[in-house]
Amino acid sequence: MVIERSAQASNRTGLSNKQLWHGEDGGLIACWERGKELAREQPNLAERARKGELVVLPWKGGVEAAIKGRKYGSHRYLAMWQGLRGDDLHIHPDSEVEMSCPVHKAKVIFVNDVDLLDTLPD
Structure with a gap:
């Protein structure tokens, strides 16, 4: 199964925490929607991300x-x-998705298993 949403889709409203984080998508849509909001709040951060930089965000994966x-x-x-x-x-x-940060020359491997992340190096 692939989790997909169009960039033109409106953010969902009125969902419970259970629906946001424990549905079939595992919270991925909620994270993506928050990223869209963050782009409006912090346009400079969004521009860095558009250039490919793996900026620091609340979830593991950013590079400082x-x-x-x-x-x-x-x-x-x-x-x-x-x-x-x-x-x-x-x-x-x-x-797994492997990406490199062009600014810090760091390789990051993205995984879905949040429990596994606790056992892997940052």
């Missing part, structure tokens, strides 16, 4: 400085980052 090797991040970060950039939401929850 150069690192050796790789780090792991959450699909929730990836969803928020896509919203921040104004991209369509498009995430395969069962797959």
Whole structure:
């Protein structure tokens, strides 16, 4: 299953926390919607993300400085980052996504298993 939403879609309203975070999408749509809101609140941050920078966000996955090797991040970060950039939401929850931050030259592997993130290096 792929979690998808068009960048032109309006943010949902009136949903409970259970619906937002524990539905079939696992909170990815809520993260993406928050990224869209964040783009309006912090246009400079959105511009950096549009240039490919893996900016620091509330979820694991952002990069503040150069690192050796790789780090792991959450699909929730990836969803928020896509919203921040104004991209369509498009995430395969069962797959890993590997990206590199052009500013800090760091490689980040995004995974869906939040419990696994606690056991992996930042």
